[in-house]
Structures are given as C-alpha cells and as structure tokens.
C-alpha cells in the first residue's frame with residue numbers, strides 16, 4: 001500500500017496550482033454514477049438477519065465482516081485506515097458524509113517531509129460503509145466531493161436508511177459478523193452460509209504492506225526503521241514532524257540485517273489476525289534479545305511485540321472501535337503517569353491475554369477501563385530493555401490526542417542512546433524542543 005502512496009507523490013516539476021487543478025479534474029472526471037435514491041441494497045448478516053435500505057457509492061455487491069465504530073467524526077480517516085481492510089464499517093453516528101471528502105493529494109494539504117496523502121492512505125480500505133443517513137449535500141472548505149462520489153470512484157458500496165442501532169446491538173451480542181452487502185437486482189436473496197468469505201483466514205497485512213523499502217525525511221537527526229503492517233499515514237507524520245527520518249520496510253523484512261544503521265524500531269498498525277505475523281514476531285524476538293535500542297509498537301505492532309514476548313493473542317467478541325476508549329495507565333513512562341486514565345482512539349478485533357504470570361522482563365502498561373483488556377505492554381525497568389506496545393492509537397486521526405506525546409517519549413529515548421554513543425543531544429531534549437503548542441492545536 002505505501003509503495004502505491006509513493007507512486008502518487010507529486011512530481012517536483014509541477015507547480016502547486018497546476019497540481020491542484022489536475023487533482024480536482026481527476027476527482028471530477030472519475031465520478032461515474034450519480035446518486036440514485038431508488039437503488040435498493042440489503043446488508044445480510046451470517047447470523048440470519050437482513051437490513052434493507054438504499055445504495056450509495058459503487059453499485060456493487062461484496063462480502064466482508066461487519067464491525068461497528070462509535071466515532072462521531074473522521075469517517076474519511078477511518079475509511080482510509082488500512083486496519084479496516086475487508087470490513088463493513090457500521091457507523092453508530094447517524095449522519096455521515098455532511099462534511100464531504102477532501103482532496104487526498106492536494107499539495108497544500110500535505111505535511112512537509114511526510115507521506116504524500118492528507119488522509120490515512122491513498123484510498124478507501126474498508127469493504128463498505130453502513131450508515132443510518134448519508135448526507136447527499138456536504139459543506140467544508142476542503143471538501144471536493146461527496147461521500148457517495150468518493151465511494152463510487154473507489155468501487156466501494158455503501159448502504160443508507162438502515163437501523164444502525166439494531167445492527168450494532170446484534171454485533172455487540174453476536175460479535176463482529178461475516179456479511180454480504182448486496183446492491184440492486186436480487187439484493188434480498190440471502191447467501192448460503194458457505195458463500196460468506198472470512199477475511200481472518202487471509203494474511204491481510206501482506207496485502208497492504210509496502211513492497212519496497214523507502215525513506216521519508218532522510219535528513220532527520222534520528223533514524224527510525226518502521227515495519228509496515230499497514231501503517232496509518234499519521235504514524236509516519238507523527239514521527240517525521242518530530243524530526244525523525246523514517247525508513248519503511250515490508251512487514252516481514254528481517255530488521256536484524258540492518259539494525260546497526262538505526263536508532264529505534266517502530267512496528268505499525270495493520271489489519272487482521274496477528275497470528276499471520278508470526279514471522280515478524282520471531283524476527284522481533286531476536287532483535288529484542290540482541291539489541292538494546294528503543295522499540296515501539298501500535299495496535300498490530302503491539303500485538304506482534306506481545307507474541308514475541310510469549311503472550312497469546314485472542315479474538316474479542318466485537319473489538320473496540322471508536323475515539324472515546326478510556327485506558328488506565330498501570331506504569332509510568334515518559335509523559336505517561338501511572339494511575340491516570342487517557343481517552344484513546346481504537347480500531348481492533350484482537351487483543352493480548354493478560355497472562356499470569358506475565359512473561360519475564362515485561363509488565364502490563366495499560367488496561368481498558370471498560371472491558372479490562374490489555375491496552376499496553378512494556379519491558380520492565382530491571383530488564384534493561386526499552387520496549388513499549390500500545391493497543392490504542394496515540395496518533396489518533398481521528399480521535400483525541402491524550403497520548404500523542406508517546407511519540408516524543410519514544411524519540412527522546414532513541415536520541416538519548418545516540419547521546420551515549422557520542423551523537424549530541426540538543427539541550428532539553430529534541431523531543432520537547434521540536435514540538436510547539438501550535439503544532440498540537442493543529443491536530444498533529
């Protein structure tokens with residue numbers, strides 16, 4: 001996926017206004033199907049229920065897994081998050097689409113030295129969207145198209161006019177459910193049980209990870225390697241905005257081959273069952289045993305750290321998806337204070353077991369204050385290691401920024417190692433010096 005991002009990077013020879021005109025023309029020329037309020041659609045759940053409403057977006061039928069999100073904003077960020085791959089995203093917020101969709105590639109929307117997209121990847125990643133009431137008209141100063149037009153361009157079906165409260169209640173009771181979103185002729189025909197496609201059987205990470213190694217912000221003072229399990233662009237932005245150079249590797253690249261060239265290792269988020277990533281966990285185990293520089297993982301990255309440490313991962317009933325998930329810190333580290341509750345952005349179906357005893361050298365870092373699931377693991381002080389994993393998304397996009405300083409903490413730790421090995425650390429620590437309040441307010 002990120003290799004595709006690179007290919008869409010703006011050629012330097014074109015001016016900003018020419019690029020803007022070109023990308024707007026692309027948007028306009030690709031809207032294939034006008035919104036048709038009379039086209040029916042039905043969401044079939046494998047558990048036996050069907051919900052009929054109206055189609056929007058691409059008039060195509062698809063299989064996937066229905067999951068619900070309680071986020072009240074940021075549908076564009078959620079839909080472009082690669083961790084939603086193969087899922088039908090059911091929004092509990094009734095009105096979706098009212099602020100339209102921005103131009104993902106407009107140069108003026110991009111962060112200098114960051115990834116070449118405004119949203120979380122170069123296109124829609126979820127399999128479809130389920131909403132109570134899609135907005136046919138939109139209003140936002142950055143919007144260039146409607147939710148219908150955007151979904152249509154990307155071949156993604158949507159359904160509107162269905163009772164998302166009833167669907168969510170079913171998903172809470174029965175768990176995330178294999179589904180078919182059927183559009184147009186024959187939409188009411190229920191598929192046979194054997195027809196439902198189960199995405200958890202596939203290695204979805206391999207479908208979204210970069211195929212090539214590349215570097216963002218090559219002049220950054222601290223060199224971070226990032227294993228790409230399906231990285232959200234805001235993770236890359238959060239690192240480069242804090243001055244790091246970020247070299248992105250495919251998820252199963254053996255980092256041990258190049259680890260001497262880097263000051264820290266980052267493991268990204270990514271879709272699907274973490275058991276498909278055992279190869280990465282084995283490589284990581286060797287890294288942790290033989291390398292003493294900082295390692296930080298988010299969501300899938302956190303799960304891979306847990307597997308490397310010897311923890312088990314399990315499938316939750318309906319997972320946690322939304323922007324208001326409270327997590328309780330059990331340990332202090334950097335800006336994180338034990339005993340505090342942080343409100344976090346989340347999108348996951350799997351979690352690490354809270355094993356007793358915890359693997360030697362590790363301790364639980366955070367617990368979810370709603371369901372007590374493991375929200376973070378870290379190496380103990382006595383272990384001499386610096387390894388952190390969090391199930392939630394400190395980079396948000398969308399969601400609250402309560403834990404955004406974990407990126408500064410990670411880079412601060414990487415830079416302190418550089419100091420020990422003779423590389424000068426700016427007074428007060430680069431991590432603090434490079435972040436201004438205005439950056440925070442700008443929503444980084």
Ligand SMILES: NC(=O)CC[C@H](N)C(=O)O
Nearest residue numbers: 269270272299300349350
């Ligand atoms: N956002 C993520 O990285 C998701 C992790 C994993 N695929 C899960 O669903 O639990």
